[in-house]
Amino acid sequence: MSCNAEHTVSISRLTGQARTWPEEGYTRAPYWAYTDPDIYIQEQARIFRGPVWNYVGLEAEVPNPGDYKTTFIGDTPVVMTRAEDGSLHAVVNRCAHRGNMVCREPFGSAKRLYCVYHAWSFTLEGDLSNAAFSQGLRGEGGLPKDFDKSQHGLRKLRVDTLCGLVFASFSEDVEPLEAWLGDVAQGIRRVLNRPLKVLGYDTQRIHANWKTYHENPRDSYHANILHTFYGTFGLSRQSQESAMVLDAAGRHVYFYTKAGTEKKSADYEKASSELRSHNDQLTLEDPGILKWKDEYGDGVSVQILNTCPSFVLHQIANSLATRQLIPRGVNQSDLVWTYFGFEDDDEETTRMRLTQINLVGSAGMVSVEDAAVCEMMQRAFADGEEGASFIEMGGKTLESGGSSKLSERAIRNFWHNYRQYMGL
Numbered sequence: 517m518s519c520n521a522e523h524t525v526s527i528s529r530l531t532g533q534a535r536t537w538p539e540e541g542y543t544r545a546p547y548w549a550y551t552d553p554d555i556y557i558q559e560q561a562r563i564f565r566g567p568v569w570n571y572v573g574l575e576a577e578v579p580n581p582g583d584y585k586t587t588f589i590g591d592t593p594v595v596m597t598r599a600e601d602g603s604l605h606a607v608v609n610r611c612a613h614r615g616n617m618v619c620r621e622p623f624g625s626a627k628r629l630y631c632v633y634h635a636w637s638f639t640l641e642g643d644l645s646n647a648a649f650s651q652g653l654r655g656e657g658g659l660p661k662d663f664d665k666s667q668h669g670l671r672k673l674r675v676d677t678l679c680g681l682v683f684a685s686f687s688e689d690v691e692p693l694e695a696w697l698g699d700v701a702q703g704i705r706r707v708l709n710r711p712l713k714v715l716g717y718d719t720q721r722i723h724a725n726w727k728t729y730h731e732n733p734r735d736s737y738h739a740n741i742l743h744t745f746y747g748t749f750g751l752s753r754q755s756q757e758s759a760m761v762l763d764a765a766g767r768h769v770y771f772y773t774k775a776g777t778e779k780k781s782a783d784y785e786k787a788s789s790e791l792r793s794h795n796d797q798l799t800l801e802d803p804g805i806l807k808w809k810d811e812y813g814d815g816v817s818v819q820i821l822n823t824c825p826s827f828v829l830h831q832i833a834n835s836l837a838t839r840q841l842i843p844r845g846v847n848q849s850d851l852v853w854t855y856f857g858f859e860d861d862d863e864e865t866t867r868m869r870l871t872q873i874n875l876v877g878s879a880g881m882v883s884v885e886d887a888a889v890c891e892m893m894q895r896a897f898a899d900g901e902e903g904a905s906f907i908e909m910g911g912k913t914l915e916s917g918g919s920s921k922l923s924e925r926a927i928r929n930f931w932h933n934y935r936q937y938m939g940l
């Protein structure tokens with residue numbers, strides 16, 4: 517496919533600014549896309565409530581009938597439930613009466629979703645089961661005679677699962693989850709190959725637009741450059757065997773690296789000598805944090821997978837986690853980390869996974885650098901000045917760069933899809 521060169525103009529209702537996408541197309545991302553509050557509002561409708569699948573949790577988080585979890589899709593509060601018959605559901609956490617939240621706890625178990633304001637209650641599938649005083653009292657008050665309970669349930673979303681991951685969609689049109697994931701589904705199947713066990717959570721507030729973080733795990737170029745721990749201690753280096761895999765539509769991506777597969781070359785020696793991240797002088801007093809085992813038997817030490825718009829699955833050494841990106845206004849985002857292992861893990865394996873959170877958890881010595889860079893970007897371009905990021909590493913087209921990790925191919929593909937969703 518050739519470089520997309522058309523450009524369109526839209527007017528921001530809140531700022532009154534004419535918005536023109538740079539004529540180079542998806543090799544540029546204009547900074548107003550990260551800072552304009554009107555763009556943010558449109559993203560909620562066109563992307564998060566649009567034709568995508570949004571990660572909402574793990575099946576292992578709601579193992580029993582009656583279990584629920586509250587979360588968000590974009591700005592919209594959502595409840596994931598497991599009904600009495602074991603089926604999974606997702607509904608908007610907004611009472612059909614006057615809009616109050618029906619669930620306030622992060623997790624719980626209940627027979628009904630009960631709104632505290634006027635005691636309307638809903639089944640775990642989202643249907644209205646009872647409205648308090650609907651018949652009135654002593655012949656007065658009450659709901660109209662033509663009130664039809666079946667018309668006043670919670671807003672139901674489509675739900676689909678893969679390997680214990682639960683996704684929900686507002687769209688009736690988006691294809692089933694596995695078809696939507698395309699070739700990227702194989703990266704999920706590889707990691708999530710048996711029943712999961714949740715180990716813990718944390719949530720970090722990132723003071724940056726959600727797209728700065730969404731781009732980050734699509735950005736294989738930065739991994740061995742920004743992150744000193746990867747390069748210096750050999751978990752991931754550009755000289756190692758690695759690849760990037762995208763689905764046909766370029767919406768999703770994963771990339772991987774195999775530790776211990778270095779191929780030296782003169783150009784690598786020259787380039788790496790200029791990297792601050794590849795520091796042969798650094799050693800660790802206790803190298804325990806770097807201890808890992810090849811549990812999948814394929815030598816992959818790092819696999820990072822990203823689906824549009826808000827989901828990451830990582831396997832970094834033996835650390836496994838999902839990351840759910842929740843926008844919180846145009847200038848900030850929450851990243852919810854769910855660390856997990858497998859039901860059949862022994863104690864030593866669990867301890868190893870937990871220890872490695874110090875490396876790749878939200879405050880880990882690798883991952884802390886990603887959020888820091890997102891925040892520095894936002895501070896650098898939030899002044900409203902014109903400008904755009906330059907995304908030509910690996911070439912100028914959606915295919916160029918191939919499977920090389922030295923490429924911004926996955927980021928070009930994101931902006932290509934973003935423009936279609938947004939009509940920009």
Ligand code: FES
Pocket residue numbers: 611612613614615616631632633634635636
């Ligand atoms: S808002 Fe929920 S019962 Fe009134």
Ligand SMILES: [Fe+2]
Pocket residue numbers: 732738739742743883886
């Ligand atoms: Fe990173």
